[in-house]
Amino acid sequence: MAATRNSHNHMPTPRGLPRAWRAATWLAAFAGLAISSVPMPEATWRLAPSPNWDQRAGGMRPDTVVIHSTAASGLWLNVRYLRNPESQVSSHFVIGKEGQIVQLVGLGRRAWHAGVSEMDGMRDVNSRSVGIELVNLNDGRDPYPEAQVRSAAALIRWMRQIYDIPDENIVTHAEVARPPGRKNDPAGFNLRALRRRSRPADE
Numbered sequence: 301m302a303a304t305r306n307s308h309n310h311m312p313t314p315r316g317l318p319r320a321w322r323a324a325t326w327l328a329a330f331a332g333l334a335i336s337s338v339p340m341p342e343a344t345w346r347l348a349p350s351p352n353w354d355q356r357a358g359g360m361r362p363d364t365v366v367i368h369s370t371a372a373s374g375l376w377l378n379v380r381y382l383r384n385p386e387s388q389v390s391s392h393f394v395i396g397k398e399g400q401i402v403q404l405v406g407l408g409r410r411a412w413h414a415g416v417s418e419m420d421g422m423r424d425v426n427s428r429s430v431g432i433e434l435v436n437l438n439d440g441r442d443p444y445p446e447a448q449v450r451s452a453a454a455l456i457r458w459m460r461q462i463y464d465i466p467d468e469n470i471v472t473h474a475e476v477a478r479p480p481g482r483k484n485d486p487a488g489f490n491l492r493a494l495r496r497r498s499r500p501a502d503e
């Protein structure tokens with residue numbers, strides 16, 4: 301299988317593609333998915349497995365993406381926290397401000413990011429979703445740089461080739477957290493633009 305470079309996808313690191321393909325092999329085995337024919341985003345993609353996961357209820361296939369912000373700066377500080385067994389939290393991905401993608405949990409597994417939550421009358425949003433943490437202070441002023449948004453869009457676009465994830469199922473943590481108002485992340489993030497940019501036909 302030849303790796304095709306997506307010329308429309310101006311990811312920052314040329315070294316990213318071979319790394320991504322190594323990740324694809326690893327991920328396919330990890331998640332039990334036949335995904336090796338789907339080109340992955342041409343971003344720096346690193347694996348940093350977290351022990352904080354369990355099985356999706358009923359073996360659900362994800363149909364939802366929950367966007368978070370970390371409310372703390374520093375990609376690797378956040379990754380370390382999400383890998384600490386004592387934190388009891390995780391997400392599938394963390395995306396740094398320079399667009400680096402770090403994967404902590406396989407897509408076939410339930411990461412622990414949404415907490416008490418509800419969507420379309422269903423609790424346990426974690427069982428149906430993929431969690432993406434964006435490194436950001438979550439103060440409503442800290443920007444989400446273009447490189448970070450581009451990586452998030454590319455990552456979701458890639459997942460949408462594997463899973464059926466409609467626009468309205470790309471949601472913020474604030475929307476699904478219960479009780480309403482418990483969470484406000486990702487503050488200041490343009491979700492509408494992310495939905496548009498992550499459509500498979502886009503870019």
Ligand SMILES: [Zn+2]
Binds near residue numbers: 368369413473
């Ligand atoms: Zn959150």
